[in-house]
Amino acid sequence: MSETLRGDCANCFGLCCVALPFARSADFAVDKSSGEPCRNLRDDFRCGIHTRLRPSGFSGCTVYDCFGAGQKVSQITFGGVSWREAPETAHLMYEVFPVVRQLHELLRYLTEVLALPAARPLHDEAAEALARVEELTRGTAYELEKLDVAAVRARVNPLLLQASALVRAAAGGTARNRRGADLIGARLRGAKLRGADLRGALLIAADLSGADLSLADLIGADLRDADLSGADLTGALFLTQPQLNAARGDAATLLPEGFERPSHWAGRC
Structure with a gap:
């Protein structure tokens, strides 16, 4: 899988640690609201307990992946200027991040379709869909904030279903x-x-x-x-x-x- 579809915390402004809310539970040791930095987020935007998340009560963090959306929003959509440097952009950045995350998840699935020999009849269509979704991820922050992600997913899903059916039909x-x-x-x-x-x-x-x-x-x-x-x-x-x-x-x-x-x-x- 392309490295651009994997989270790169070194080039992200800790967006999953700020933008996303979580509630005290078996997965998280504390409550945190959307837009509130996690207490474990360091000044360099890295997690202070990354190597001991599970024993520290933050197992929920270990099962999350932004599929590379964090670094795209940080470095491309907002040009490498963090929410700490420009607090006035923080809310918009937090709104855009989950949108791009969903788009990147679709990119991940479409990339997989292109690697499936049994789905070869769909490869041209998958490549076109991937290009369209990739173009959407490079829209402005305001365009992304207003994007109807559900509609994008609805257009891509039939292709994923067809690819799945082709592969599974050959599974025996x-x-x-x-x-x-x-x-x-x-x-x-x-x-x-x-x-x-x-x-x-x-x-x-x-x-x-x-x-x-x-x-x-x-x-x-x-x-x-x-x-x-x-x-x-x-x-x-x-x-x-x-x-x-x-x-x-x-x-x-x-x-x-x-x-x-x-x-x-x-x-x-």
């Missing part, structure tokens, strides 16, 4: 449709889910240990605290690093190329 598995299914806490140990449609499925705390999830569509699936120990996620479609970070796994979990094994997973190599 059960290709079960569990789209949006409520599978919270489900016992799916060793389940044969190769090529399954799990878009938006609620898999919170599900037991997927030893399950075959190869070539399954996992776009938007909620994997919080799901057990992926020994599961096969080879070629899983539209999977993101934050989804893996939210789950549990081990050294035997098979991951798609380009993904990092989360540091909190048991037996991580």
